[in-house]
Amino acid sequence: MTDPMQQERMVRLRWACRRTLQVLDRPLGNFLRDCFHALDMGEQFAFERLLKSGDQEILDWLIGNREPRDAGICSIIVKIREHNDNIDGGVTNA
Secondary structure: OOOOHHHHHHHHHHHHHOOOOOHHHHHHHOOOOOHHHOOOOHHHHHHHHHOOOHHHHHHHHHOOOOOOOOHHHHHHHHHEEEEEEHHHHHHHHO
């Protein structure tokens, strides 16, 4: 992907990480900033699919109330939880 296209994609993803439920802004935004570049292409697409989900659904997945049916999204949820726990103690403290 060309640099301008990659920059445009990152702007779009940063915007998609901004959620109505503000408790999701930090874990999603921090994961995008710190981890997205290290994901393989399939994981990046799974993260993009995750961002198309509703806020309450994403929150339920992150706090463990439900599991996504999409195996790729499941994997990304685990990575977001781990990253979030490492940087600030978890979603509930965001």
